[in-house]
Amino acid sequence: MPDIRGLRRIVSVSALAVWLSGCGATHQVSQGEPAIEQGTLRAPQPFSRLAPQPYTPETWPETLRAQVLLPETSGDARRPAALVVHGGGWRNRGPEDMEGIAAQLAAQGYVTVNIEHRFAPDYRFPAQLHDLQQAMAWIHDNATDWQIDTDRIVGVGFSSGAHLVSLLALAGSEGPLAAPYGGEHARLAAVLAGGLPSDLLKFDDGRLVIDFIGGTRAERPEAYALASPARQITAKAPPFFLFHGSWDQLVPVDHATDFYAALKAQGTPSELYLQRGRGHVTSFLLRGSAIEAGIAFLNRHVASE
Secondary structure, eight states: OOOHHHHHHHHHHHHHHHHHHHOOEEEEESSSSOGGGGTOOOOOOOEEEOOOEEOSOTTSSSOOEEEEEEEOOSSSOOEEEEEEEOOSTTTSOOGGGGHHHHHHHHHTTOEEEEEOOOOTTTSOTTHHHHHHHHHHHHHHHTTTTTTEEEEEEEEEEETHHHHHHHHHHHHSSSSTTTTTTOSGGGOOSEEEEESOOOOGGGSOSOHHHHHHHTSOTTTOHHHHHHTOGGGSOOTTOOOEEEEEETTOSSSOTHHHHHHHHHHHHTTOOEEEEEETTOOHHHHHHTOHHHHHHHHHHHHHHHSOO
């Protein structure tokens, strides 16, 4: 039988979990009603899993693998696809963190490609973006076999993964970051990004960003700007759904609010889902309604009727 202090600890942890799960959200939209309120989530459908397989060329510095989920749809109609990228400060973690989100996407009809990427500090920016550009080329190469509509590929990520898919969406197909592995094949139709570090110049010179870029802000200001999605916004930006914890101390909430405001100012379709009372980790662990709203947003913009 546990002692009274043990019981109090259990009760306290349970109460905290209940309180956090019950925290509301502020759902801001740039136009119309939120996608989730428009009934754009479909009934889940079955899907199959392929064995993890390499997506990088044999000459790539590291062999990187992807887990592919294929919706079990009838007929030969082309489906949307989702490139899914995990977080971990550009230096650790793996696709297993995103398995739940990948399954939700596949159940909504997306061919889902959940990838590994190279890690800092052994590989620095823009190596990780190059990995995503190769993943997009691989998706295009398999588009016929997997019945993918290459005009409807979305990017989904959290934290550093959100950073990478956002950078891919904004700068992976045109401009200085497009060469040598980007181009038209790297274009994304929409993005779902959680806990997004949108402007690397906002951070103090912490180890994670220094290891990723390869120097401090003073030493490499141009690289910091080039690696910041907020500083790569153009009129061609695709629709963005952002979710972020209002108590996030690792990636402060102004990364989301400022980025959302910039997208909204130029008329890019976007939604911002603020999770009240949640930090960086809890915004991911207790992400349920935010992910549902995000997938509804993607469905509205890229899924076929």
